[in-house]
Amino acid sequence: MTVTGLRPDARASGWLVIEVDGARLGSLPVERVRALGLKQGMKLDADGRARLEAAVQAEKAYAAATRTLAARPRASYELRRRLHAKGHRPGAVAEAVGRLESAGLLDDFEFARHFARVRQERGLGPSRLLTELLRRGVERTIAERAIAEAMEAEGVDPLERVAALARKRAHQLRDVPTAKRFRRVLGYLQRRGHSGSDVVALVRRIAADEESGRD
Numbered sequence: 001m002t003v004t005g006l007r008p009d010a011r012a013s014g015w016l017v018i019e020v021d022g023a024r025l026g027s028l029p030v031e032r033v034r035a036l037g038l039k040q041g042m043k044l045d046a047d048g049r050a051r052l053e054a055a056v057q058a059e060k061a062y063a064a065a066t067r068t069l070a071a072r073p074r075a076s077y078e079l080r081r082r083l084h085a086k087g088h089r090p091g092a093v094a095e096a097v098g099r100l101e102s103a104g105l106l107d108d109f110e111f112a113r114h115f116a117r118v119r120q121e122r123g124l125g126p127s128r129l130l131t132e133l134l135r136r137g138v139e140r141t142i143a144e145r146a147i148a149e150a151m152e153a154e155g156v157d158p159l160e161r162v163a164a165l166a167r168k169r170a171h172q173l174r175d176v177p178t179a180k181r182f183r184r185v186l187g188y189l190q191r192r193g194h195s196g197s198d199v200v201a202l203v204r205r206i207a208a209d210e211e212s213g214r215d
Contacts, residue, residue, distance in 0.1 A: 125192055
């Protein structure tokens with residue numbers, strides 16, 4: 001087996017198309033071609049060809065990973081699952097994810113903190129945030145720390161945010177009997193991750209206030 005071609009890739013600046021025995025094998029960045037010591041006319045044994053193919057697959061996975069992250073942030077588990085689903089080889093996926101993590105472009109804690117900050121502004125509480133992050137493959141300890149930091153950084157009393165949500169929902173249900181209103185508002189908050197005795201007491205008071213305001 002012989003490297004018969006190293007030519008610029010018209011579809012990617014700074015990449016070279018590699019041909020082996022006259023057939024296109026793939027494309028690699030110039031710096032990786034140099035790192036592999038590839039030259040036109042170079043002979044390849046079976047191991048050499050396998051290493052070259054692995055490099056091509058790794059670069060494909062890395063390029064796909066960067067495009068995926070450009071669309072929106074993701075946890076490392078999410079990214080791996082997406083790359084596997086697109087048919088990238090396990091070794092290529094592992095290398096791509098490792099490179100992104102080493103470069104600081106893939107960080108589960110930063111992802112979780114950003115996720116918690118954005119979702120809590122939409123009214124989600126700690127337990128719902130934790131469930132969502134765990135579902136995305138973030139480790140529990142990382143998720144819990146990220147949620148705590150995001151809520152602290154926001155500088156908003158969590159109970160006040162819950163109260164605002166409860167008042168809005170109670171007002172929407174102002175024509176519903178008080179006991180039923182209480183249950184429905186409480187269920188609404190619990191589905192959004194807000195629970196505890198303080199929340200129950202708060203909802204009970206707001207549901208009653210809505211009744212007296214209607215009178």
